[in-house]
Amino acid sequence: QAGEAVPAAQRGSWTSFLKSIASFSGDLSSLTAPPFILSPVSLTEFPAYWCERPELFAAIADAKTAEDRSLAVLRWFISTLKGQYTSRNESMGSEKKPLNPVLGELFYGYWPDKDGRGRTNLLVEQVSHHPPVTAYVIENKTKGVKLVGHNAQKTSFSSGSIMVRQVGHAILTVAPPGGRKDEYLITLPRLRIDGLWYGSPYVELAENSYVVGGGYISSIEYKGRGYFSGKSHTFKAITTPDSSAFASSSKPIPTGREHITEGTWHEESKFTKTGVEFHNVHGPKEEVTVIGGVSGGEMGEFETRNLWSAVAKGIKEGDYEAASREKSKIENDQRQRRKDEQAAGTTWPFKHFNRLESDPIYEELAKVVKLTPPVEDIYEFQENWPPTFSA
Ligand code: HCR
Numbered sequence: 001q002a003g004e005a006v007p008a009a010q011r012g013s014w015t016s017f018l019k020s021i022a023s024f025s026g027d028l029s030s031l032t033a034p035p036f037i038l039s040p041v042s043l044t045e046f047p048a049y050w051c052e053r054p055e056l057f058a059a060i061a062d063a064k065t066a067e068d069r070s071l072a073v074l075r076w077f078i079s080t081l082k083g084q085y086t087s088r089n090e091s092m093g094s095e096k097k098p099l100n101p102v103l104g105e106l107f108y109g110y111w112p113d114k115d116g117r118g119r120t121n122l123l124v125e126q127v128s129h130h131p132p133v134t135a136y137v138i139e140n141k142t143k144g145v146k147l148v149g150h151n152a153q154k155t156s157f158s159s160g161s162i163m164v165r166q167v168g169h170a171i172l173t174v175a176p177p178g179g180r181k182d183e184y185l186i187t188l189p190r191l192r193i194d195g196l197w198y199g200s201p202y203v204e205l206a207e208n209s210y211v212v213g214g215g216y217i218s219s220i221e222y223k224g225r226g227y228f229s230g231k232s233h234t235f236k237a238i239t240t241p242d243s244s245a246f247a248s249s250s251k252p253i254p255t256g257r258e259h260i261t262e263g264t265w266h267e268e269s270k271f272t273k274t275g276v277e278f279h280n281v282h283g284p285k286e287e288v289t290v291i292g293g294v295s296g297g298e299m300g301e302f303e304t305r306n307l308w309s310a311v312a313k314g315i316k317e318g319d320y321e322a323a324s325r326e327k328s329k330i331e332n333d334q335r336q337r338r339k340d341e342q343a344a345g346t347t348w349p350f351k352h353f354n355r356l357e358s359d360p361i362y363e364e365l366a367k368v369v370k371l372t373p374p375v376e377d378i379y380e381f382q383e384n385w386p387p388t389f390s391a
Contacts, residue, residue: 003198005094010034014199021157027131028155028162029100035320036199039088039096040312042304044107044124046098047136049083050147050170051111051120052285054140058117061143061176070216070239071259073172073184075279077211078220078235081265082281085191085203086233095193095201099308101126101134102334103348107304108296109288118142122288124304125352127379128152129334133168135353135379144176150379151188162201164191169376171361174214184213185365189222204232205265208250212365216241219252219369222265235269236262243368250370295386353379 006014013034020031029043051057056076063069088095107124120140127135131152139146149170156163166188175181189205205222212218218239225232238252239259245252252258261278263269268280292299292306299306307330314323341347359378366374 003200006034006199007036010036018196021155021162024157028097028153029132030130033097035315035318035323037094037097037201038315038320038323039092039098040308040315042099042101042105042107042308043132044101044105044126044134044304046084047107047124047134047138047149047151048109048122048288049087050080050136051122051138052083052287053079053281054111054120054286055115055117057120057138057145057147058140058143060172060174061140061145061179066180066182066215067241067259069174069182070184070211070214070218071278073174073211073214074218074220074237074239074261077186077218078237078261078265078269078279079281081205081233081235083285085205086266089202093200094195095203099311100132101129101304102302102307102330103127103129104302104351105304105307106300106302106351107290108292109290111286111288113142121385123352123381123385125350127350127353127355133379135381137352137381139385144174144179146173146175147171147186148173148379148381149186160194160197162191162193162196164193166190169359169362171359172213182214183361183365184211185362186211187371189220192224205235210369210371212368217243217246217252217368219246219250221251231264233264233266234262235265236260246369350379350382352382352384354382356380 017033056079060069060072060076063072103126105126109122111120113119118140120138122138124134124136127133133150133152135150137148147170150168152167154165154167170186172184172186187209189209190207192204192206193201194204195201204224207222209220216239218237220235220237223234240252240255241257242255245255260272261269262272269278270276271278290305292303310326311323314320314326356378358375362376363374
């Protein structure tokens with residue numbers, strides 16, 4: 001019998017859902033899940049998690065040395081993990097199945113200027129529906145800090161958990177006015193979704209991810225309960241200027257010049273040698289201010305909160321029939337659009353990105369830590385910020 005978190009009436013459908021994912025590998029978004037596990041939020045909103053501590057994003061530009069800059073990048077990156085991977089547990093009680101974005105879905109927002117940190121803008125576009133691929137750009141023009149990336153997921157099932165490999169990467173460009181320009185490659189951790197049987201899924205991070213650039217490499221290792229410290233959500237990062245440390249392995253060999261930081265990514269961490277605090281995410285985060293339309297006016301047809309409003313209302317109010325009826329309308333409209341495009345010999349044009357087969361920055365930086373694959377595609381931002389998005 002499935003766990004107590006599953007409403008009695010949905011236990012049968014939850015068990016069938018788990019059985020179907022057990023024999024399935026690929027794009028989970030296409031599987032129908034029981035209502036209690038549905039989230040009213042689309043995946044296009046997730047890139048906002050990269051900047052819910054805008055002061056840390058801006059602070060990267062203020063670091064004086066290459067070493068401090070690379071530690072500031074790592075501090076900001078680690079500080080995003082709590083939002084990225086635990087916030088649905090906090091807001092909805094468990095990890096949930098997000099709404100599967102349609103091709104061309106859009107999400108715009110910003111974090112206002114405060115204490116001279118500058119305004120940070122967010123722009124997201126769904127660039128593929130099947131498999132789902134989300135492209136995003138986050139930019140603080142005042143400080144000269146910009147993140148461009150895309151994200152997709154490959155899922156499989158193993159020993160009762162969903163294993164998720166994140167496909168895609170992000171490039172962070174730091175070019176403060178009058179200052180040095182650095183580019184950092186950011187790779188993404190693997191996820192393990194546990195707690196499925198009990199109906200209360202949560203994410204644990206696994207294996208490694210990297211931040212490479214500006215003459216430094218941070219290798220981050222993630223562990224769950226019972227590894228480094230017996231606690232869940234633990235990490236240990238090694239930040240080194242020595243690419244030779246990676247000569248024989250993708251795990252760095254100590255050279256004595258590295259900084260080691262460790263702790264729990266959803267709480268706080270310290271420099272191992274000195275015990276000085278490295279990051280701390282106990283304080284409040286700042287949610288993005290969502291705006292409608294490129295000019296901040298009324299929301300267009302494809303803007304997430306407008307497109308999904310009736311579905312989200314149904315899910316929030318427990319009116320799942322309405323949610324499913326409204327969802328079908330969106331899906332049917334999408335099917336018709338694809339048919340029409342096929343008949344006309346056209347394809348859906350991206351609004352803000354161009355897809356390129358390879359990314360020279362990824363290729364160069366991936367070599368340093370011998371990443372596989374050695375080549376990845378990229379969604380290049382067209383730099384067409386609307387006028388309202390200027391600093
Ligand atoms: C795997 C996941 C969709 C993708 C979500 C990603 C990887 C998206 C990019 C963000 O930057 C970080 C992120 C966080 C989420 O934890 C992750 C989602 C967790 C569940 C969801 C599955 C497609 C849904 C699985 C269905 C379960 C919950 C029953």
